[in-house]
Structure formats: structure tokens, C-alpha cells
Amino acid sequence: MMDFGKEYLSVTVQDKPGVLQRVSGLFSRRGYNIDSVTVGGSEREGFSRMIIAVQGEPQRIAQIVSQLSKLIDVVQVARFGSTASIARELMLLKLSPPAEARSELRSLLDLFNCPVLEAEADCLFVQVVGDKDKNDAFLSMISRYGIQELSRTGETALAKIK
Structure with a gap:
């Protein structure tokens, strides 16, 4: 195929x-x-x-x-x-990282320019915006930090030229 x-x-x-x-x-x-x-x-x-x-x-x-x-x-x-x-997708994640891994996770979030929307004692709410491949790569890198919930918008796009 x-x-x-x-x-x-x-x-x-x-x-x-x-x-x-x-x-x-x-x-x-x-x-x-x-x-x-x-x-x-x-x-x-x-x-x-x-x-x-x-x-x-x-x-x-x-x-x-x-x-x-x-x-x-x-x-x-x-x-x-x-x-x-130009295409982008929004992902919202609810993560439950172990306490000892939070600083490592924060560094990774900074690397990907992903803001923490809200932090609670046992979880973080994170926003990820990027193309689908970047978002997929990000997910594979953070899977060990305890993804409790994930919501993806799907891609939206605009043509570069008319």
C-alpha cells in the first residue's frame, strides 16, 4: 500500500x-x-x-x-x-509524577515549552501545543511520569499561501 x-x-x-x-x-x-x-x-x-x-x-x-x-x-x-x-494540536494532560521525579519532569516541560496550568499536591495539569509528531514524541518521553488523563483536540491548520 x-x-x-x-x-x-x-x-x-x-x-x-x-x-x-x-x-x-x-x-x-x-x-x-x-x-x-x-x-x-x-x-x-x-x-x-x-x-x-x-x-x-x-x-x-x-x-x-x-x-x-x-x-x-x-x-x-x-x-x-x-x-x-501550519498545523498544531492542543493536548491537556493530568500527570501524577512521584515527588522525587517532579523536578526532572519540570525540566522536560520547560524543554518542550509546556506550561503547568495548575499544580496540586498529587497531580499537575499541563498544556502541550505542537504538531502531531512533536506531541507524540513528548508523550513517549513523559509516559513514565504517570499520565492519569489525556485530552487531544486534533489538528487545526491554516494554509501558508492563498
Whole structure:
């Protein structure tokens, strides 16, 4: 099987109930996987932007873009590759490091520019922002410090050029 690069679809939609369901349903009906999806407000009042990370054959992604463009609440679809974009993911972690490992963990957090959002007697709440590969590497390095809980947003991205 050929390995295709990651692409992002920036989908501007009307901010209405059910739009995310219709978009994800299109992917589901076509048997196509979404690597991640983020949705939030956009620079235009009444519109939201979905960033959908996908991988696959270029022709198949073009077909999905064409089908997305036909959905009634979709205003615009832009497609860009990972090299033509800035992509980031937010992770929030709840760590429970042993007391003797806290200073070592703090050094590692400083190295990765990860702020401690809150510190309690038995746990730390940490924010990590970076590309998916950096975040994966960070997780593998801190796994021994007791990850109690982890939440990842999925990737969001902006095209570098228009």
C-alpha cells in the first residue's frame, strides 16, 4: 500500500445545527476515514471553519472535496498539504509524577515549552501545543511520569499561501 501525505481540508460552513453530522456522514457513506477534525468560529459572523485532516489517494480526496462542495451548508472548501500549512494540536494532560521525579519532569516541560496550568499536591495539569509528531514524541518521553488523563483536540491548520 502506498503511503500518501497528510492533507487538510478547510471547510467554511454556515453555523447551523447538524452541519458537522452531514459532513461526517458524507465521509462515512464514502467509506473514508477522517484522521482528525476541529470545528470553531471563523473570521465571518455566522460561519464556522472545519479543519479535516485526511490521508489518501489524491483522486479520492478530490472526490471528497467535490462532494463536500455540494452540501447545502458548505460555503467553501480549500485543500492544502502539510508542507503548505501550519498545523498544531492542543493536548491537556493530568500527570501524577512521584515527588522525587517532579523536578526532572519540570525540566522536560520547560524543554518542550509546556506550561503547568495548575499544580496540586498529587497531580499537575499541563498544556502541550505542537504538531502531531512533536506531541507524540513528548508523550513517549513523559509516559513514565504517570499520565492519569489525556485530552487531544486534533489538528487545526491554516494554509501558508492563498
